[in-house]
Amino acid sequence: MAKTTLKRLLAKAEVAALVREMCPQDAQVCVCDQDGKPLFGDPAVVESGHTVPLTEGNRIIATIKGGDRCETVATLLQYLVNTELERLALGRDTVEKYREIFRSYNLGTKLGSCLDTKEVAGIVTGEIRNLMGADVVAVLLCDDAGDITEIFADSGDRAEHLTMLPMAIREKTVGYLCVGNRKKTEHLAKDLKLLTTLARQAAKAFEKSQVYSRLKESFYSMVLALAETIEKRDTYTSDHTRRVVEYSLAIARRLGLPADMHTRLEMAAALHDIGKLGVREEVLMKPGPLNSEELAHMKMHSKFGEDILMHITALKDVIPGVKFHHERCDGCGYPDGLKGDKIDITARIISVADAFDAMTSDRPYRKALSLKAAFSELMKHSGTQFDPAVVKAFLSRPVQEKLGIGGHTVRRTGLQA
Numbered sequence: 001m002a003k004t005t006l007k008r009l010l011a012k013a014e015v016a017a018l019v020r021e022m023c024p025q026d027a028q029v030c031v032c033d034q035d036g037k038p039l040f041g042d043p044a045v046v047e048s049g050h051t052v053p054l055t056e057g058n059r060i061i062a063t064i065k066g067g068d069r070c071e072t073v074a075t076l077l078q079y080l081v082n083t084e085l086e087r088l089a090l091g092r093d094t095v096e097k098y099r100e101i102f103r104s105y106n107l108g109t110k111l112g113s114c115l116d117t118k119e120v121a122g123i124v125t126g127e128i129r130n131l132m133g134a135d136v137v138a139v140l141l142c143d144d145a146g147d148i149t150e151i152f153a154d155s156g157d158r159a160e161h162l163t164m165l166p167m168a169i170r171e172k173t174v175g176y177l178c179v180g181n182r183k184k185t186e187h188l189a190k191d192l193k194l195l196t197t198l199a200r201q202a203a204k205a206f207e208k209s210q211v212y213s214r215l216k217e218s219f220y221s222m223v224l225a226l227a228e229t230i231e232k233r234d235t236y237t238s239d240h241t242r243r244v245v246e247y248s249l250a251i252a253r254r255l256g257l258p259a260d261m262h263t264r265l266e267m268a269a270a271l272h273d274i275g276k277l278g279v280r281e282e283v284l285m286k287p288g289p290l291n292s293e294e295l296a297h298m299k300m301h302s303k304f305g306e307d308i309l310m311h312i313t314a315l316k317d318v319i320p321g322v323k324f325h326h327e328r329c330d331g332c333g334y335p336d337g338l339k340g341d342k343i344d345i346t347a348r349i350i351s352v353a354d355a356f357d358a359m360t361s362d363r364p365y366r367k368a369l370s371l372k373a374a375f376s377e378l379m380k381h382s383g384t385q386f387d388p389a390v391v392k393a394f395l396s397r398p399v400q401e402k403l404g405i406g407g408h409t410v411r412r413t414g415l416q417a
């Protein structure tokens, strides 16, 4: 490096001119690298005289031979070499600083809109693994008492040499970052500095996701309390809402719907009949069949659901699942007579889950169907009332096993195989 630096310096016209100016004809000077190769001047015409070394730290990088001007030229070149090296080091520091800022910014951008703790952990472990060249990265999250509550690790290999760093924000430790390597790895100061910066970014993201998660839980409890109010006012068997939510989520997972849609579906399934709050008591509680006016009023519940939810900003995207859960694939449903995939997927899923639970539950005016009969009904109306893909997913073995209703397994009182 120093050799290159010196060579580069001497190649500059202004430096060469300066050295030449300092060495008139009668005071010839020659600069050779440590292998004796000339970098400036001709050693053949330089008479023996002084030899002055040029150094970088403790290392000799060149020698200057010649007459009385040797010392002067050596002082000049040494000064130029030192200055150039300092400038390069400063440049490297600046580049490193920018790189660190960029990496930190990059991680911050990726984490910016992420509110799910598992997703945050995935981004943090993946990014740090790449940046640090680690074999494995793990995130350990703490509760307020400082006890480890969750551990997320990327799919890296086993590692024996670990570096652990706290993730802290406003003097509160939210967890630890663990970076491991199979072989003993010297982490340079700059690596640890970068890791500290990333740990700070990660701490912010985890704190945000945990606050969001608590908010979501409280909000969901509120939604469930609301759903319970509907159950109490209706002729449902208890736990209808919970089962519709459970069936809906199992179908969504089988269909491979994205995770953000699961939340929307869960809320919509819990609130699918919230509009019944607007249905007249005598119609809602009537034990026998409804007359045409009563039926028309009852059908209004999906529209009433929309009217109620549109006033709650956080539940706006839940409206399609609630409003359209009585639409049919053949367009003969209500309230809008939508067809096929014009009906929101959450509504198509809730429709199957709701119908199955209604069929397999006792009602004041009829007994529950057997599981076999209920499955047959779903298949019979697949493609007309129900979305065939949703029915297929619900009747699939994994979903049935997951829900414990496949293979004629009786899961709750009142169901017959």
Ligand SMILES: [Fe+2]
Binding pocket: 272, 273, 301, 325, 326
């Ligand atoms: Fe309904």
